[in-house]
Amino acid sequence: MKQPAFFLPHGGGPCFFLNEQGPMPHEWRHMGEFLARVIADLSERPKAMLVISGHWEEKRFTVHRGERPSLLFDYAGFPAHTYQLEWNAPGAPELADRAAALLDAAGLPAGEETKRGWDHGVFIPLKVAVPEADIPVVQLSLRQDLDPAAHVAAGRALAPLRDEGVLIVGSGMSFHNMAARDGRVQRIADEFDNALTAAVEDPDPASREVRLIRWHDLPHARTAHPREEHLLPLMVVAGAGADGPGRNIFRDHVIGWTVSAFRFG
Template sequence: MTLPALFLPHGGGPCFFMDPAGGPPDPIWQPMQAYLAGLIGSLSEHPRAILLVSGHWEEHDVTVHVGDGQPLLFDYYGFPEHTYHLRWDAPGAPDIAMRAKALLDAAGFATGVERERGWDHGVFVPMKVAVPGADIPLAQLSLRADLDPATHVAIGKALAPLRDEGVLIVGSGMSFHNLRARGPQVTPYADAWDDALVAAATDPDRARREQRIVAWRELPYAEFAHPREEHLLPLMVAMGAGGEGGEGPAVCDYRDHVFGWAVSGFRFG
């Protein structure tokens, strides 16, 4: 069975874990939490490992993390003290990282290896919800610092064989990421952007889908939605990985609003 590739929203900082007593998050985050909590159960088979690319890690060359991911990297600021002591103790997956490196090397990418960096909050915050038992090994992959859209689609294509090897490929970012624009006055622009993004990312013609997403800046309100595109690039990796040949299905399987933003998640293949 071939697993899909996913692009998921990872929320804002430790948003699902703000209550030190472990209660539910602010109601604004509960639909996203429910979506993330149902991801693994929605798959046709249980993944043997996860390869995740986060919008919070960039390197000159695309880089695989071959360590165990611990300690976590608390790369958020101004949150309650207890959120800097969260744990997600899943094992690393150095074998999957090195398999990913081999695929990227074969596709002509210069690929680095790193073992000291902890998993950033683009990894452990959504995965703590999606895999609360921390029982699926995970390897992290960086973005390439040039943030070139076509390159990141090609990276995803190179990684696609992992989907037939029991590995769930996950892009973790946000489909809207303008932290300075919040409130109901933002919603018409965020909705127009999201409508266009969903139409492009789910275009039934795979080649045309790729063309439209690579040209994402041509979509309405694109640079308003992403003043800097690092949180959108994981979508391109997931889309690239989401099926070679034919018309791989692509669906928007989550959409909600936070802070006036329309926020979507996608499933490819």
């Protein structure tokens, strides 16, 4: 069965696991409950996942083709137990090769590597969504130039994977400004989120693509994203789901931000 493509929020650092014993912290519980359902509620479990995180950039799109990647604890200042987390899903080298070939065929030369661990944009949300760690995963980097059109094109090139049972996941945050983390930014965050949702849900494919590529023209865009690495996974997902409009499937308010998730297909 054809899989959808998701843009998912991955929270802040190991936010869902701050309490070593006990429930998720209250502020992150709503998001955690959403992540726990998002794959479980699919009509068919994906054969594998291709994940694009806002925490990996390379000069060219690069796939991780390791068989059993380690975890990269690329956050700081959190409780000691959050650096002992485990999530041991297998890699999928054949899927990595397939993704690289699709990118190459689309004129987007792709690199491969085997040593980098999965960053927290991968293992933190997926540890919530797939606690059994039983779905193979391939991670794809962003391209360092942060060109939104190139990331939409990469998603379009990877779209055939959806017909092969692969779930394409963009992991980021729809609002990401570490200097604006209180209630004073709430109105701005709401206005940006409303405009971003309208762009994602635009039924006209050409208009939708232009509005997303020109995301910086949306209200308060550079307040929402002083640097756009956490938004660009959405561009890949939108390209992969370009056969139809997306829809907002989750909205929450955390640390003063408005945070949304989107589904295509």
